[in-house]
Amino acid sequence: MLPRGRSRALGAAALLLLLLLLGFLLFDWRLRGAAALDGDPLAGPRDRNPSDCGPRPPPPPPKCELLHVAIVCAGHNSSRDVITLVKSMLFYRKNPLHLHLVTDAVARNILEMLFRTWMVPAVRVSFYDADELKSQVSWIPNKHYSGLYGLMKLVLPGTLPAELARVIVLDTDITFASDIAELWALFTHFSDTQAIGLVENQSDWYLGNLWKNHRPWPALGRGFNTGVILLRLDRLRQAGWEQMWRLMARRELLTLPATSLADQDIFNAVIKEHPGLVHPLPCVWNVQLSDHTLAERCYSEASDLKVIHWNSPKKLRVKNKHVEFFRNFYLTFLEYDGNLLRRGLFGCPSQPASGAEQLQQALEQLDEEDPCFEFRQQQLTVHRVHVTFLPHEPSPSRPHDVTLVAQLSMDRLQMLEALCRHWPGPMSLALYLTDAEAQQFLRFIEASPVLAARQDVAYHVVYREGPLYPVNQLRNVALAQALTPYVFLSDIDFLPAYSLYDYLRASIEQLGLGSRRKAALVVPAFETLHYRFSFPRSKVELLALLDAGALYTFRYHEWPRGHAPTDYARWREAQAPYGVQWVADYEPYVVVPRDCPRYDPRFVGFGWNKVAHIVELDAQEYEFLVLPEAFTIHLPHAPSLDISHFRSSPTYRGCLQALKDEFHQDLSRHYGAAALKYLPALQQPWSPARG
Amino acid sequence: MLPRGRSRALGAAALLLLLLLLGFLLFDWRLRGAAALDGDPLAGPRDRNPSDCGPRPPPPPPKCELLHVAIVCAGHNSSRDVITLVKSMLFYRKNPLHLHLVTDAVARNILEMLFRTWMVPAVRVSFYDADELKSQVSWIPNKHYSGLYGLMKLVLPGTLPAELARVIVLDTDITFASDIAELWALFTHFSDTQAIGLVENQSDWYLGNLWKNHRPWPALGRGFNTGVILLRLDRLRQAGWEQMWRLMARRELLTLPATSLADQDIFNAVIKEHPGLVHPLPCVWNVQLSDHTLAERCYSEASDLKVIHWNSPKKLRVKNKHVEFFRNFYLTFLEYDGNLLRRGLFGCPSQPASGAEQLQQALEQLDEEDPCFEFRQQQLTVHRVHVTFLPHEPSPSRPHDVTLVAQLSMDRLQMLEALCRHWPGPMSLALYLTDAEAQQFLRFIEASPVLAARQDVAYHVVYREGPLYPVNQLRNVALAQALTPYVFLSDIDFLPAYSLYDYLRASIEQLGLGSRRKAALVVPAFETLHYRFSFPRSKVELLALLDAGALYTFRYHEWPRGHAPTDYARWREAQAPYGVQWVADYEPYVVVPRDCPRYDPRFVGFGWNKVAHIVELDAQEYEFLVLPEAFTIHLPHAPSLDISHFRSSPTYRGCLQALKDEFHQDLSRHYGAAALKYLPALQQPWSPARG
Numbered sequence A, B: 001m002l003p004r005g006r007s008r009a010l011g012a013a014a015l016l017l018l019l020l021l022l023g024f025l026l027f028d029w030r031l032r033g034a035a036a037l038d039g040d041p042l043a044g045p046r047d048r049n050p051s052d053c054g055p056r057p058p059p060p061p062p063k064c065e066l067l068h069v070a071i072v073c074a075g076h077n078s079s080r081d082v083i084t085l086v087k088s089m090l091f092y093r094k095n096p097l098h099l100h101l102v103t104d105a106v107a108r109n110i111l112e113m114l115f116r117t118w119m120v121p122a123v124r125v126s127f128y129d130a131d132e133l134k135s136q137v138s139w140i141p142n143k144h145y146s147g148l149y150g151l152m153k154l155v156l157p158g159t160l161p162a163e164l165a166r167v168i169v170l171d172t173d174i175t176f177a178s179d180i181a182e183l184w185a186l187f188t189h190f191s192d193t194q195a196i197g198l199v200e201n202q203s204d205w206y207l208g209n210l211w212k213n214h215r216p217w218p219a220l221g222r223g224f225n226t227g228v229i230l231l232r233l234d235r236l237r238q239a240g241w242e243q244m245w246r247l248m249a250r251r252e253l254l255t256l257p258a259t260s261l262a263d264q265d266i267f268n269a270v271i272k273e274h275p276g277l278v279h280p281l282p283c284v285w286n287v288q289l290s291d292h293t294l295a296e297r298c299y300s301e302a303s304d305l306k307v308i309h310w311n312s313p314k315k316l317r318v319k320n321k322h323v324e325f326f327r328n329f330y331l332t333f334l335e336y337d338g339n340l341l342r343r344g345l346f347g348c349p350s351q352p353a354s355g356a357e358q359l360q361q362a363l364e365q366l367d368e369e370d371p372c373f374e375f376r377q378q379q380l381t382v383h384r385v386h387v388t389f390l391p392h393e394p395s396p397s398r399p400h401d402v403t404l405v406a407q408l409s410m411d412r413l414q415m416l417e418a419l420c421r422h423w424p425g426p427m428s429l430a431l432y433l434t435d436a437e438a439q440q441f442l443r444f445i446e447a448s449p450v451l452a453a454r455q456d457v458a459y460h461v462v463y464r465e466g467p468l469y470p471v472n473q474l475r476n477v478a479l480a481q482a483l484t485p486y487v488f489l490s491d492i493d494f495l496p497a498y499s500l501y502d503y504l505r506a507s508i509e510q511l512g513l514g515s516r517r518k519a520a521l522v523v524p525a526f527e528t529l530h531y532r533f534s535f536p537r538s539k540v541e542l543l544a545l546l547d548a549g550a551l552y553t554f555r556y557h558e559w560p561r562g563h564a565p566t567d568y569a570r571w572r573e574a575q576a577p578y579g580v581q582w583v584a585d586y587e588p589y590v591v592v593p594r595d596c597p598r599y600d601p602r603f604v605g606f607g608w609n610k611v612a613h614i615v616e617l618d619a620q621e622y623e624f625l626v627l628p629e630a631f632t633i634h635l636p637h638a639p640s641l642d643i644s645h646f647r648s649s650p651t652y653r654g655c656l657q658a659l660k661d662e663f664h665q666d667l668s669r670h671y672g673a674a675a676l677k678y679l680p681a682l683q684q685p686w687s688p689a690r691g
Helices: A006-011 A013-032 A075-092 A105-118 A130-137 A147-159 A180-189 A233-238 A241-253 A263-273 A323-334 A338-342 A356-365 A373-380 A410-422 A435-447 A471-480 A500-511 A539-547 A568-573 A609-619 A641-646 A650-683 B006-011 B013-032 B075-092 B105-118 B130-137 B147-159 B180-189 B233-238 B241-253 B263-273 B323-334 B338-342 B356-365 B373-380 B410-422 B435-447 B471-480 B500-511 B539-547 B568-573 B609-619 B641-646 B650-683
Strands: A067-073 A097-103 A123-129 A166-170 A174-176 A196-200 A224-232 A278-280 A307-309 A402-409 A427-433 A457-463 A486-489 A494-496 A519-523 A525-527 A578-580 A589-593 A623-626 A632-634 B067-073 B097-103 B123-129 B166-170 B174-176 B196-200 B224-232 B278-280 B307-309 B402-409 B427-433 B457-463 B486-489 B494-496 B519-523 B525-527 B578-580 B589-593 B623-626 B632-634
Touching (some): A067 A075, A067 A147, A067 A180, A075 A097, A075 A105, A075 A174, A075 A323, A075 A338, A097 A105, A097 A130, A105 A123, A105 A338, A147 A166, A147 A224, A166 A180, A166 A233, A180 A224, A196 A263, A224 A233, A224 A263, A224 A307, A241 A263, A323 B338, A338 B323, A356 A373, A402 A410, A402 A471, A410 A427, A410 A435, A410 A494, A410 B410, A427 A471, A435 A457, A457 A471, A589 A609, A609 A650, B067 B075, B067 B147, B067 B180, B075 B097, B075 B105, B075 B174, B075 B338, B097 B105, B097 B147, B105 B123, B123 B130, B130 B147, B147 B166, B147 B233, B147 B241, B166 B180, B166 B233, B174 B323, B196 B263, B224 B233, B224 B263, B224 B278, B224 B307, B241 B263, B356 B373, B402 B410, B402 B471, B402 B500, B410 B427, B410 B435, B427 B471, B435 B457, B457 B471, B471 B486, B471 B609, B486 B500, B589 B609, B609 B650
Parallel strands (some): A067 A097, A067 A166, A196 A278, A402 A486, A427 A457, A519 A623, A525 A632, B067 B166, B097 B123, B196 B278, B402 B486, B427 B457, B519 B623, B525 B632
Antiparallel strands (some): A174 A307, A196 A224, A486 A589, A494 A632, A519 A589, B166 B224, B174 B307, B196 B224, B486 B589, B519 B589, B578 B623
């Protein structure tokens, strides 16, 4: 074995202790960027002379301690921002975290689903209803762009659980460049009476000399920035914080018309009056990137930076000497694959995220040698879901309203504009994207006047994971988010007749769907093989194109069985809706009530995903009614990558048969003998020509 | 201003010193995972009792010091691996780096281009020719999968510059989870005679008890792993390293048939004989993830990990309790956008990467308000280029050989299989991808038997950056990498006639291209608007399809001018090649010598990119010869995202006109009055129907 030399090591202990101390004083303090106890919080760590004030060692980050973080978040855009903040926090964290999110209904809907599906180990999330808190701050006039929500940090001591003593409060436009536990550790630097840890404001705003008659709220010197706050909630409650800030705000509002910087003005006014409350934090914990801020005085090298604060309305376009550096840092987390943050904290005992343990067990029980392993794995995968990724304003509810439901990935984005022109009603679309693609998608929408104008289209991002396209899981996400009583279950390559939206609502009313009849309205499907063609304005035009060979019934050449029961010959002549019977392989596009059966998520990749859903509708005794004036047309496209991969594979077909067998077993379990009807259809081998 | 309390801080100094020392002993030493001086290198930091041996403070990482790193890298796959290693290193580094790369010709070709185009500030790269070193190690029989290159670390002291005293040597399958400067700092722990810093081997291999008659090379105990080495080159040279290891290897090879673990066996044999040379490093600096390694004994929590070593042939599929964690870590860097690592080290004075400074200046001079700002920015962008991303084996050179040259992005991958069936010759393809997409592409190729079998197709990844598709920059990358005397300049949506490859070579020979004639051979282009069609096997079949309306001449409906000069009526009847004259807007697909003019990179996005190249050929007096039996057919596809964005924009067309004007100015400068010929063509407004 190796020479160990323990005796030598023991003998050198005294010398080492000395060296240790010396090395520590000279270097480590500098590297961690911690400020001296009461030093100028703006001074960079390298600007200070250690003899000016007692050097303060960076406190050790608390091992495995649960850290509490509070964030106020409202609306669609802030919900996106907060995720980037959380990603940066999770990337560096080594402690279990408890997030306290004060949210409006929109943000709660988004973030609840996101965290439930993200399943990050050792992260707990609690929600607090911002709307309930509004009355506590709505009396304060506020000019800041954050609006009413910008003031809510003031009421956190009364809102968070009474037993919670300490919390870090963050704005949504924060990016971590270090472990949050190092920030948490600064609580130990508080004196016995300090209750609010803050970084000095890195602009001259509170000096009141920015322009003539500039009258900011009162503050100590430059004042403090409230983008990052260490709150001793226990002490604030004890000190009567509620009265304190209200009193101060009322007093100032006698002479000032409104707050300019929301909560920050009031925090500063209170601190000016009670300076003993504040504990100044080293400036590296809130490097403020507004134009013309003094942030550059704070750090001298990249490793000094701990927390970056994009507190300018210009965000990434802010002017700063090192903005390229900061931007790259921000983009790192914006585009970071959030799935990679599901890694556990194996050094700390922690509860697995709800559901994560069973999932892990199920995944471990899979046999890697099973030829259908990829299918099994994909079926079990829980995809992170970010619903209403972009601002969404549902249109006022119309009677019998119908939402178009579809799913897509990046390679079909170019369908969206045409779809918007063809369907003026609400849409609920699931997009299968990576984190980086989601940003491309965002830019794509912003660059399109047609798409940017449509607030009634809800885009739900389902994050990619695994080799097979989870088509039915995507459909179910889009379906679950539809808000109207009816849904049109479409596919992204189809353009509906221009009149379809109005016609469907009229038909639903006339047919008395829902209350009187349980029916699926069939929208006959056609296809064009020509890439460029002029879309028919009416059924008459459509029939003319059909006769001219410019259009075909859908899958006429490859798989006519899929739509044969629609009976196109009858449709040609039909003046009124007519009923048709289910037949094996029927897969029409239908309009159904929103509470229809979900798609079977076991069908991943391609094949049988829609057919199985129609079987389910039939088993539940939905009537199939073909609408005489409805139509939708499939546009040609190159085969998707996934499909060309698998269509030709015998293994793939074998696995699909196994899925079908299992599907039928489940059908039998639910519907008993009635399910026998579907057995022949399920035993038929799958044709690779089908979609 | 704030109360400072300096006197209090000063007064508390003594207490602080004590606290500091205590805190340090208890926590910091644990967190940094540094091992004690001569402690058991395998023991995790938490397993040791601080009283066992003097605790050693982690040395401060050296501020701004230039760190040297040596890596041996050969072949296409290792070149990909080394980039992931470098990304992880750059992500955490805060020091300037000098990489010393010992490479074969393949790796040098790839990495030289990569680093030149990556332009990372404060990174210098030197290359050393591995082939010249072969003779120094080729006498050693080696059974390890790394082959001869696995032995080359032994000759580094003689290979690296004589003035270089210290270097960190890394295997390509290493991922950093911390700042490499912390590793470099461990040099200061070396005693006066130690020269090789190594982590103990985390398997029982060298204990020699793995199976009956298992006879490993001699080693101290478990021996050491050479995936991460701190080398004092100066001391090794002084100690006569060259003789030392050769002697040892010769001696052992008298009784052992070969090395099993390449250089590692020899390093261990030398160390067994000269234990004073080795400085054991803390095990966290080389956490070895083979199956059944003892790595888990090394770390107790994620923050302990410093360097992860994928030293199993199974790589990411290795069995390990925390493999999910490690895999996520690895994938983080595999898919990380390397462009984001171009951020500077603003704390250290450093030379900008060659060319980077001028580029930065040019970018800064752009006017953000210019409506063509995006064009200007895109033109200036230097894209990272990874040539021959996948293994590539050029086919033996045939006379008059022709390489098909094209470019594509992710949405056209599904064209590759068909293209391979139509073109049995060499291809050089540029792919415009993100780092994450490059991995998807890799999996796509591996999953396709057709593509995986083709070693004569070279794929060059150009990394995405900016909003416009840099079509001509991509074409130039693919063109520059073609190895045959002739190139067929095609586009990815075209499938050539099955016979085209043979026919072109025969034609080139017959026409005496190159030596006798400066000509561009025109391959007439057709298109199908039907997505499914049966590809004509001959000119006769093609003409029949044309007459039946199943095929058209290319862009017949939208822009016949682009190919009109090819004279399809004449081609129908032609039995021999015929010359045609350049006319405005002509943009045929041509076969030219490899040294033809490059495409003009100013044309980014869509429009005029090919037309300008044909103008250039005409200006350089290339003869245009239409081949009577050649044809290529364009398949329909949805418009790419980029094109649908811009086709309709008047700004876009305005910018294109500006580019054309500048192009003509340059033409006039080069060709004088002869360029007047092209003026009318350049002043014509661009039609949005064109590609």
